[in-house]
Amino acid sequence: MAWYAVHVRSNFERQVVLFLRARRGPETFLPTYRTRSRRADATGLVERPLFPGYLFVRLETLDLPRVTVLQAPGVVRLVEFGGRAAVVEDDVVGSLRIIVAGPAEARPHPLLHEGQFVRVVGGPFAGAAGRLDRGRGRKPRLVVTIDILGRAAAVPVLLVDVEPA
Numbered sequence: 001m002a003w004y005a006v007h008v009r010s011n012f013e014r015q016v017v018l019f020l021r022a023r024r025g026p027e028t029f030l031p032t033y034r035t036r037s038r039r040a041d042a043t044g045l046v047e048r049p050l051f052p053g054y055l056f057v058r059l060e061t062l063d064l065p066r067v068t069v070l071q072a073p074g075v076v077r078l079v080e081f082g083g084r085a086a087v088v089e090d091d092v093v094g095s096l097r098i099i100v101a102g103p104a105e106a107r108p109h110p111l112l113h114e115g116q117f118v119r120v121v122g123g124p125f126a127g128a129a130g131r132l133d134r135g136r137g138r139k140p141r142l143v144v145t146i147d148i149l150g151r152a153a154a155v156p157v158l159l160v161d162v163e164p165a
Contacts (some may be wrong), residue, residue, distance in 0.1 A: 020057070031050040050100065125157060
């Protein structure tokens with residue numbers, strides 16, 4: 001048994017899960033989080049997918065169960081690399097289950113890499129932009145470079161306060 005990521009059409013995550021459950025298909029996992037509704041006519045909390053456009057299925061083999069998954073309305077494909085369905089490690093799915101069931105609400109967060117150009121969206125340096133760097137103390141820093149002077153300035157930032165630019 002292995003977990004696989006399934007790419008689905010926008011806003012079809014729940015429909016695919018319901019379809020597969022009704023057909024007694026493979027085990028599914030759709031990690032979600034709660035957030036305030038952004039619609040003017042609706043108030044309160046709504047549940048959204050943690051990874052929009054994706055859900056996870058657990059399959060014994062990639063033969064017949066794969067066909068069942070691919071026939072579900074809204075399914076685009078299984079996530080593949082090099083023409084082979086990519087396995088999602090059990091530890092990753094287990095960790096996701098723990099954090100979405102935990103007391104603190106999980107939230108989507110952009111994947112950030114050292115050297116990536118980012119924009120600060122919160123905290124005392126909101127509005128600044130530069131490259132993400134890890135300093136000597138391994139804490140993230142925002143580095144603003146002035147190329148024509150061959151100089152740079154760096155300030156510490158929290159990763160929750162930055163997003164890819």
